[in-house]
Amino acid sequence: MKKTLLLAALLGATAFSAQAGNLRIGLESDPDALDPDKSRTFVGRIVFTSLCDKLFDITPELEIVPQLATASTTSDDGKTMTLTLREGVTFHDGTPFDAEAVKANIERSKTFDESVRKSELTSIETIDVVDDLTVRFNLSAPDAPLIAQLADRSGMMMAPSALSPEFSNAPVCSGPFKYVERVAQDKIVLEKYEDYWNADAIDLDGVTYTIIPDSTVRLANLQSGDIDIVNQLAATDAEAVRNAKGISFANITGLGYQGLTFNLANGEMAQTPLGQDAKVRKAFDLALDRAAISQVVFDGLFQPASQPFSPSSPYYNPDFPPVERDIEAAKALLAEAGVAVPLKVKIQVPNTPVTMQLVQVIQSMVAEAGFEVEIIAKEFATLLNDADVGDFQISQQGWSGRIDPDGNIHQFVTTGAGFNDGQYSNAEIDSLLNEARTVSDPAKRVELYQKAAAIYSEDRPLLYLYHLAWLYGIDDKVQGLTLYPDGMLRLEGVSVAD
């Protein structure tokens, strides 16, 4: 009898009774340090969106709008940037947000030895506190992408009173929610900050990020009512979510892409027809049917791509629509290049089921043109390492994307840049993309990026396959959620009905 009672008590109530006004989000991996200067993960940025306000924010249309800074002016020579700050903002510990705080934050980002933000803020030489609510950045050179950096982690403001190397153990910022606790690999709990400057827009009492790496289990948690939002829903689960009662599917095209990087000059593995002849790379490109790839692997949810800029970006280039498949042209190019078919090529790919499937589809497509693809699956950290040292012919890699176009192209194709694993080098590209960094007029920038695109689209140091899309499963109790191309979950106006 006792046993029966215990069992009844254990099984009795439903899984979790939903707390009113508390939003539970299922994330795919555990964020790293909760310190904007140290943070390197995408999921970390999702948490920061609720925890730490930034100087600027973006609209769903990717326009940059005020957040903690209400206005910014750049001098004619582009070398000083003056920000007016929002009045009456306080950090979670009650200390005021002011020009001194901005100065302390930017200086920490630039000097803290573990900061990974340094490269984003190199142009800022000195910072002047003009008055309590005005701060001036003196730049070494005009820096067009800077404002976009200030709308991301570099612009996140931490309380100067809490700045220490151990900031991440108890982060204090000025966002709509404040830190409560974190259990590594399990959850991060935030609660509403009552004195938030925009508190009227916040309907939730709190938000809990639960870490659930397996996509099937993440979805099961949504279906059982244990979480309210599934981040990074698997494309193949979209249909199931659409058909299920009480939950809905939502998606938005993101800023990032997945692609294939060719080894052009990084060590001996570059000495292949593929690495040495742009015609052969073009043949490979023409053998791909991008629409079919999206249909087969991603249920048609990811838009085919032949450029680094998202269709949601103002810098999207209509002159480079996704390359259409043309097998005959591909064969002709291979013949023209004088390579014997079948041409053996090796692709390294992260060993996840989805990426494996992606490359298998590619393998069968390019086989028709005369490429014999050997797939080399590698665990992700190994793949990154091998890409870095040049131990690859083709590497399947992607990029989560940035608001400013510079972040999606400069470091991948300029000579010696950090992500230029194939070591592509073209002086003209370098000069165009460097110039685009210094020009603040958007029309002029578009022109520069288009000129560069005309060159790298012909050289093909990397092939873009598809634009990333952010896919969500959302409980119908959640209302008022607006999706953004940067994949962040902004919780202003979001509520959870009982």
Add this chain to the structure above:
Amino acid sequence: MLRFFLRRLLVAIPTIILISIFVFMLQKLLPGDPVLAMAGEDRDPETLARLRAKYRLNDPLFVQYWTWITGVLQGDFGNSIRTGEPIAKLIGQKLPVTLQLAAMSMFFATLIGIPMGIISAVKKGTKTDFAANVVALSGLSIPNFWLGIMMILLVSVHWQLLPASGYVPPTEDLGQSLRTMLMPAFVLGTGLAAALMRHTRSAMLEVLRQDYVRTARAKGLIERRVVLKHAFRNALTPIVTLLALLFGELVAGAVLTEQIFTIPGFGKLIVDAVFNRDYAVVQGVVLVTAFGFILMNLLADMAYMLLNPRLRKN
């Protein structure tokens, strides 16, 4: 008994040192650079170089090992490269979780495995024996991850009886803690139960054939007493050995089970650490696990002594 214990503990020290060297070296052989893994998308050569220097990855291997092992001896396992948290704290946080999972799984395993083994030995050759064997073989051959996901879909999604995943510490809410652990412990326990059942069965069959069992029966003892008191106690020695060995299985199984049910335990800690090349965490966790394994075997040896008075005399 105490001397025996201490002597065995001393013998274990070289083993642990060897393991620590082995784990340390093995990790350095792994392809992949922890700094690249850490940097993720924000790879810029200057940052990478700075991080390498900070985590002393440029030092010669033996210097790295020495720095690490002297720290460990003083109770300092270092900090996680990824999150910056002290590893001793992480271990302290995760170990109880996995111990709870292990204890509950063991509970399920013994509760199912041993009685089933006894019954099938006593009823050897009957339909009951056959049925028990089929169940055991299925338990051994059904993969944990499959059973886990099926149970989540059935119990949590379809019936909505138990939470699909997650963990609540027993100190916070005992009922909820047991509820979240029920499915993972069952999944992990079934595989062990099967092994336990097979071993109990063969050990019991061996003992039931002995003369003293026949004598006990001839004296007119009731069958239950013959089986449980006379036969089972003597069959226990190999079962206890198995239980100690199963501890290793448990930790290995916990790696998968914790991954499926998203339990923030030791298994998940080590898997994430390996993928992030968080060397210091892997080293710390493996060392603690190895120590636990040695300790379990030591306890098993001591249990023999309790079970078999003849061993105590030597």
